[in-house]
Amino acid sequence: MIVKIVSKNFEIPNAHRLEVARANGRYTSLSKLFSMTPNAVICEVEQSLLRGKGGGGALTGEKWRLIPTDGDKPSYLVVNADESEPGTFKDRQILEFDPHLLIEGIICSSYAINAHHAYIYIRGEYVFWAKRMQEAIDEAYKEGILGASVLDSGYALHVTLHRGGGAYICGEKTALLESLEGKRGHPRLKPRGKEPEWFFGNPTIVNNVETIASVPFIITEGFGAYLAYGTEQSPGTMLFGISGHVERPGVYELPYGVKLIDVIEKTCGGIKDGKKLKAIIPGGSSCQILRADEIENITLDYESLKKHGSALGTGGIIVMDESVSIPKAMKNLFEFYHHESCGQCTPCREGTGWVDNILGKILEGKGTPQDMQTILDACDMLNGKTICVFAPSVAFIAQSYIEKFKEEFEALIH
Amino acid sequence: MNAFTFTPENEAKFLALLERYLQKSSLTLPSLWMVQYQEGWISTEAMKYLAQKLDCSPMDIYSVASFYTMFNLKPVGKYHIQLCKTLSCMLRGSEQMSHHLEKKLGIKVGETTKDMKFTLTHVECLGSCGTAPCMSLNDDYVENLTLEKLDDIIDGLKS
Ligand SMILES: Cc1cc2nc3c(=O)[nH]c(=O)nc-3n(C[C@H](O)[C@H](O)[C@H](O)COP(=O)(O)O)c2cc1C
Ligand code: SF4
Ligand code: FES
Numbered sequence: 081m082i083v084k085i086v087s088k089n090f091e092i093p094n095a096h097r098l099e100v101a102r103a104n105g106r107y108t109s110l111s112k113l114f115s116m117t118p119n120a121v122i123c124e125v126e127q128s129l130l131r132g133k134g135g136g137g138a139l140t141g142e143k144w145r146l147i148p149t150d151g152d153k154p155s156y157l158v159v160n161a162d163e164s165e166p167g168t169f170k171d172r173q174i175l176e177f178d179p180h181l182l183i184e185g186i187i188c189s190s191y192a193i194n195a196h197h198a199y200i201y202i203r204g205e206y207v208f209w210a211k212r213m214q215e216a217i218d219e220a221y222k223e224g225i226l227g228a229s230v231l232d233s234g235y236a237l238h239v240t241l242h243r244g245g246g247a248y249i250c251g252e253k254t255a256l257l258e259s260l261e262g263k264r265g266h267p268r269l270k271p272r273g274k275e276p277e278w279f280f281g282n283p284t285i286v287n288n289v290e291t292i293a294s295v296p297f298i299i300t301e302g303f304g305a306y307l308a309y310g311t312e313q314s315p316g317t318m319l320f321g322i323s324g325h326v327e328r329p330g331v332y333e334l335p336y337g338v339k340l341i342d343v344i345e346k347t348c349g350g351i352k353d354g355k356k357l358k359a360i361i362p363g364g365s366s367c368q369i370l371r372a373d374e375i376e377n378i379t380l381d382y383e384s385l386k387k388h389g390s391a392l393g394t395g396g397i398i399v400m401d402e403s404v405s406i407p408k409a410m411k412n413l414f415e416f417y418h419h420e421s422c423g424q425c426t427p428c429r430e431g432t433g434w435v436d437n438i439l440g441k442i443l444e445g446k447g448t449p450q451d452m453q454t455i456l457d458a459c460d461m462l463n464g465k466t467i468c469v470f471a472p473s474v475a476f477i478a479q480s481y482i483e484k485f486k487e488e489f490e491a492l493i494h
Numbered sequence: 495m496n497a498f499t500f501t502p503e504n505e506a507k508f509l510a511l512l513e514r515y516l517q518k519s520s521l522t523l524p525s526l527w528m529v530q531y532q533e534g535w536i537s538t539e540a541m542k543y544l545a546q547k548l549d550c551s552p553m554d555i556y557s558v559a560s561f562y563t564m565f566n567l568k569p570v571g572k573y574h575i576q577l578c579k580t581l582s583c584m585l586r587g588s589e590q591m592s593h594h595l596e597k598k599l600g601i602k603v604g605e606t607t608k609d610m611k612f613t614l615t616h617v618e619c620l621g622s623c624g625t626a627p628c629m630s631l632n633d634d635y636v637e638n639l640t641l642e643k644l645d646d647i648i649d650g651l652k653s
Contacts, residue, residue: 166580166619197514204527204564205620207633240514245523245562248618262519262548264561280516323582323623330624365581365619396623398582412581416618 081347083309083317085297086290087333090177096212098219101180107225109296113188114233116299119149121192125295128303129315133170134160134251134288135364135394137314137382140295146276147193147283156284157190157198158260158277159292161213162244162251164203165364166416167396170319171289173331175202175209178293179216183239185292187230188299190237193285197238200289201256204244214241248420252468253277253286255422266424267468290319310336314381318395325352325401336381343380344399355401359485363393365413366473368480369406389480406485407492410478411439417474428471431462435478447493452482498540504528508547518548522558526565535566563617571606571613573651576630579616582623591627591639592616598648611651 089095089104101107113121126141147155159182163171174182186198202210217239220226228236242260244250250259254268257279276283294316298306307315314336320343321331327349334343340362344350351357357372362380368390370378378388385392400409414436423429435458438451459475466472482489500508511524525548529540536559538552545552559565566574575595579588596602599612606613622628625637636647 163621164619167582167623168619169621169623172621203621204562205617205630208635238514242520243523243527245526246564246617247562259523260520261517262522262558264558282516321624323626324585329626361581398585398623400585404585409581409584412579412584416580419618 081332081334081338081342083333083335085306085309085317085333086174086181086293086319087177087331089181090173095177096179096216098180098216098223098225101178106178106180107184107231109184109188109299110231110233113191113299114231114235118192118194121188121299124303125192125298128298128306129313130291130294130298130306131314131316131382132288133290133294133318133395135165135366137392140287140291143276143287144189144193144285146274147285148276149194151283153282154197155193155195155276156279156282157186157193157195157292158253158257158279158284158286159186159198159200159289160251160253160256160286161200161202161206161209161289162256163206163289164248164251165366165394165396166413167323167361167364167398168321168394169323170321170331170395172206172209173319174289174293175206175213179213180220181293181296182213182289183216183220183225185295186239187225187237188295189285189287189292191235195285196236197240199260200239200241201250201260202241202243203250204246210241210243217241247422248416249422249468249470252470255468256286257284264422266422267470269467311379311381311383313383314392318380318392320380320395320397322348322397322399324399325355325357325404326350326399327352334380337379337384340375340378340380340397343397348399351399351401353401355403357399358402358404359400359406359409361398361400363391364396365398365416366477367391367393368477369484371484406481406488407439407443410481411436411443413477414439414474417470421470425466425471427461428466428474431458431471432474434458442489442492445492445494447489449493451493452486452489455482498529498533498537498543500528500543501532504532519550521548522555523562526555526559526562530565535569569606569610572611574613574615574632576615576617576620577603578618578620578622578626578628580619580623582619583626583628586626587639588627590641591629591644594641594644595648598644612648 094100130140131137247265249255250265255265259265310316323329360370418432418436421428462471462475541555542552544555627639628637
C-alpha cells in the first residue's frame, strides 16, 4: 500500500545533507520550474488537485490564485510547521529526513505566487528539527540555492525560520501570522469573501509543510503523475501518522482511498497485544470519534470520512483498544482544549473549562444525570459564536463522544 | 539602569535578524528566546530591556511572553522535564511515567526541587505520538519512555 513521493528519501542515510540530497534528486525540479511562468506553475498545481495537508484539505492551486498579480505590494509564503494537533507527527519527518525537499518546495511555491521571502513558522518544542532545518537553509544559501539569484536564475528568494513559543492555536493560520508579527497568537476575524492572508498588510499564503513538500513532484512529473494516485476527488498521497494501541505505530505515506481497517490490520500490524479495537480518532484530536463498528467501510479520503461523520484532518490516526475509558479519553482532550483556547471569545474560554470540570466530576463518581445535558448545552454555546473554528470543532467532538458512548458515561453516573 | 543586556553574540544576532523582517515587532519571539537561553528565564528587567529595543511598552512584551507557555517567567531547575500528558501518550502509559517521576524526584508536577536541579512539568502533545510516551528534557526529546529509561536518565543527572 505504501507509496513514496514525499517520503522517497526518508530512509537514505544523511539525506538531510545537501550533497546526499542532491545525489538523490533534490532540486532537479528547478530547471523545469524556471522554464515555466509563475502562472503555468499555478496551473500545474491546480490541475493536480493538490489538497492542503494541514487539516482543512483546501485546494492549493485555488488558494494560490488569491494572490493579486497586479498589486504593488510584495507577497509572502508562510510555511506552517506548527504541528501541534494531538495525534499529528508527520511534518517533523520531512524536517528531519528531507529538509531540502521542503526548501525545494518553498522555491517552487514562492516562485508561483511571486514571493521573494518565505517564512517557516516552527513550533517552539521542535528544537532539534529547527536546527536541522536551519542547517539545510544555511547549506542552500552557501550553494546559491537561496539568496539573490536562485541557481543563477535571476529569481531572488530568502527563507527565514521562525520559532514559536508553545501555543497550539498558533497553528491556525491567522493566529500564526499574528504571532509572526510579534503579537499574542489570537486568530483574526474571517473576511466575508475569499481573500489571501495578510502579513503586515501584504498578501500572503499559508501552507502546511507537507503540502509544500508535495509540490516538487508535481512540477517534475506533471500533474498527471500525481492524479495517478489516490481517488478522483482526493488525488495523491498523504503521510498518515498512526499512534495509540497498534503494534507498529509510525508515519506511513499512503495514497488516499486505502481502507482504514487495512491500515490498522496490515500496515500497523493490528491492535497491540491482540486486544480488541474500541474506537478511532481518524485525523487528529479535533475530529469526531468513530466506534469500532463504524469503520468497516471507511477509506482514507476526505469524502469517505465526511460521509461517516468525521474528517480526514491531519491524517493523525489515534487508535484505542477495549481497555480505554472513553470518558477519561474525552477528559484528557478537554484538558488540552481548555489549556489551549486562546481566550479571546468568552464561550470558548469558559465553555472548554466547564466541560473539563464536569467530566472531572463524572469521573470521580460525583456526576448527576443532568451533567450530560449540561455538556450538550455548553456545546451549543461553543458552536457558531466564536472568532475561529476551534470552538465549533470542540463542540462537535464533544457531541460525538457523548452520543456514541452514552452508556459509558451513564455507567459512571449513579 | 537595566540589569539585563544582551551578550555581544545575541546583540549581533538581533541586528542580523532585523534585516529579515518587515517590522521590528516580529523580533519579539526571537528576542524572548535569546533572553531565555541567556538567563534561563525571562525577568522583569529583561522585559524592560526588550521593550526599549523593540520600541514598545514593557506591558506589550509581558503580554506576549505570558501568552506562550514555553517562556519561563520564573526560574526553573537546571533540568526541565516536560512530560507529555495528551491522549496518545496517555494511551501508552504517560500517567505511570508521571507518578514515577514525582516519586523519584520527590516533587509534584509543577514544582522544582529545593536544590534547583529538577523542574517537572506536564505539557500537551509534543508531536511524538508515534513514539509515545515522550518527554522533553531541556531541548531534547526522549521518546518511547519506559520506567527503566527514566531511572537511567534521572540517576545519571543526579550523580
Ligand atoms: C485550531 C487550529 C489549529 C491548526 N493547527 C495547524 C497546524 O499545526 N499545522 C498546520 O499546517 N495547519 C494547522 N491548521 C490549519 C491552518 O489554519 C491552515 O489551514 C493550514 O496551515 C493551511 O495549509 P494547507 O492548505 O497546506 O493545509 C490549524 C487550524 C486550526 C483551526
Ligand atoms: S474560538 Fe477559542 S481559540 Fe478561537 S479565537 Fe475564540 S477563544 Fe480563541
Ligand atoms: S500525545 Fe504525547 S506526543 Fe502527541
